[in-house]
Amino acid sequence: xxxxxxxxxxxxxxxxxxxxxxxxxxxxxxxxxxxxxxxxxxxxxxxxxxxxxxxxxxxxxxxxxxxxxxxxxxxxxxxxxxxxxxxxxxxxxxxxxxxxxxxxxxxxxxxxxxxx
Numbered sequence: 686x687x688x689x690x691x692x693x694x695x696x697x698x699x700x701x702x703x704x705x706x707x708x709x710x711x712x713x714x715x716x717x718x719x720x721x722x723x724x725x726x727x728x729x730x731x732x733x734x735x736x737x738x739x740x741x742x743x744x745x746x747x748x749x750x751x752x753x754x755x756x757x758x759x760x761x762x763x764x765x766x767x768x769x770x771x772x773x774x775x776x777x778x779x780x781x782x783x784x785x786x787x788x789x790x791x792x793x794x795x796x797x798x799x800x801x
């Protein structure tokens with residue numbers, strides 16, 4: 686089932702969906718846009734208590750009082766997928782996301798090294 690899409694100042698575009706060999710609409714999020722805690726929960730289709738647990742474990746953090754970067758939507762959705770797909774508890778989700786972030790960072794460093 687489809688989750689609601691954030692309708693701030695983000696814009697939609699069509700991109701290829703490699704799994705189905707079709708075009709899909711995707712929402713491009715503005716990294717500078719802020720979303721409220723309530724909008725974050727609603728847009729991601731998650732319970733407020735669960736999001737508070739993500740905050741407590743350092744998975745996400747507000748950037749301006751009770752507001753979050755619109756990009757936090759992606760992180761919360763990824764956290765939800767990890768929880769569901771691997772039956773992880775919140776500390777497990779936090780660890781998995783930290784490790785995935787580290788892999789991305791190391792891949793970036795490796796790409797820079799290969800370019801020089």
